[in-house]
Amino acid sequence: MPGLIERTARSRLKKTARGLTVSGVLWLSGASFANASTLTLDQALQTAFAGNPELAAAQWDIGIAAGDRQQAGLIPNPEVSWEAEDTRRESRTTTVVLSQPIELGGKRSARIDVASHAQDAAGIELERQRNTLRADVIQAYTGAQTAQQRLQLARESLALAEQGLRVAQGRIDAGKSSPVEGMRAQVQLSEVRLELSRAERDQANAYQQLAQVLGAPLPTSVNVQPATQSLPAVPPSTWLLERLNETAELRLARLQIEQREASLGLEKAQRIPDLTVSVGSQYSELDRERVNVVGLSMPIPLFNRNQGNVLAAARRTDQARDLRNATELRLRTEIRTSLAQWQTANGEATAFSQSILPAAQSAVDSATRGFEMGKFAFLDVLDAQRTLIAARSQYIQAVAEATEARVRIERIFGDLSVSP
Known part of the structure; x- marks a missing residue:
């Protein structure tokens, strides 16, 4: 009976180890997503894009900017006033006046210019937030894929450890192995169970992060699509740097300079006082006579010539130029760093x-066959299994690092599906 158990366990151990490889590349087998959405x-x-609350809130900025632009183009309302001199009815004089402020110095056109730039900035900001959301979704989605792969790897590792323990116990019962091998197999099984518990927790956290980005809860039966074997190619750095001025961040930075310059023009226009034209009618009860009233009024810019606001607007314009230069420097550095990480991670994943x-898988197969024939100790099988599992984990990590670098690039440029 122990010999039958041992042969059955060896066969299962061999099949489980080989089940980790598909088409020369280590991929996860076992649980299938065919029965789950x-x-x-x-x-x-x-x-x-349809349900994220932050993006939905950002889309309202377009309407807000349109309202500000509409308000900026309106002219001041006229003002009507009524006055009575002398409260006695027989000698009272009443005056009715209609006044209309007239803006001078191009204030209205300057306000329209500022509001128009703000409207354009709202559109670019929405584009930038869409790029950011797209990158966040890809990052959260691939994070869920990675967690899903690690969980499946932990389950495969658990199957290997359980079968290994059965094989070792069968040899111990048959008197062919030392009880020490059983202890080693038990330790290996305990470690793998802890790793499985961590993998389950990490997958639950990854799915929660994905649901938060999507703005909608994920049903428990939903799984993300498994990752493909192919990795996206790294785009040339020269192609990306040539497109740098087309990015939403740099366009927004340039537009902010123009907006600050328009604000400076508005503050300069505010130095010119407005003219108020008044027309009206005055009636005297004493003289029984009505006369027309015409008036002009204008503030005298003696002390307040808006000089402080002009100075502040000028400095804000200078600040916007420096911020634009800082943004370009930051983007260039981030692009070069991300491309280097992307290239390195792709090379590691390919290796x-x-x-x-394949070499690690071959080592597991050889160690399993040798153990079946009594040529190798069970410790050799354990070492081969650990090497295979560690290599698989490092492969997953390399793919995750490549995806992280790609996400940072797409956060800047948006969709990179259009290749050079």
Whole structure:
């Protein structure tokens, strides 16, 4: 009976180890998503664009800016006044006057210019927030994919550890192995169970983060689509840097300079006082006579010539220029850093998939066959399994780092699906 148990366990151990490899690349087998609904990246993006509350709030800025632009173009309202001199009815004089302020110095056109720039800035800001949301969705989605892969890897590792313990126990019962091998197998199983618990917690957290970005709860039966084997190619740095001026952030920074310059023009226009024209009628009860009243009024810019606001607006314009330069420097640095990380991570992932993972899988197969024939100790099987699991984990980490770098680039440029 122990020999039958041992042969069955060896066969299962061998099949489980080989089940980790598909087409020369280590991929996860086991649980299938065929019976559960699958969330694709396109579906996640559509859900986020339709339901993310932060993006929905940002879209109202377009209407707010349109209202400000409409208000900026309105002229001042006229004013009507009524006066009575002498409270006695027989000698009272009443005056009715209609006054209309007239803006001088181009104040209205300057206000329109400022509001128009703010309206354009609202559109670019919405575009920037859409790019940010898209990057956040991709990052959260790939984070859920990574957590899902780590969980499945932990389950495969648990299956390997359980089968290994059965094989070791079978050899111990048959008197072919030392009880020490059983203790080693038990320790390995305990470690894998702890890793499985961490993987389950990490996947739950990743799904919660994805639901937060999407702005909608995810049903418990929904899984993200498994990651594909192919990695996106790294775009040339020269192509990206040539497109730098087209990014939403730099366009917004340039527009802020223009907006500050328009505000400076408005403050300069405020130095010129407005003229108020008045026309009216005056009636005297004593003289029984009505006369027309015409008047002009204008403040005298003796002390307040708006010089403080002009100075502040000029300094804000200088500040906007420096901020634009700082934004360009930051973006250039971030692009170069992200591209270097992307390139390195892609190289690591390729090395793992093409050479390291197949070699680790071959080592597991060889150790399993040797253990079945009594040529290797169970410790050799454990070492081969740990190497295989560690290589798989490093491969997943390399893919995650490549995705993180790509997300940082797309946060700046938006969708990079259009290749150079």
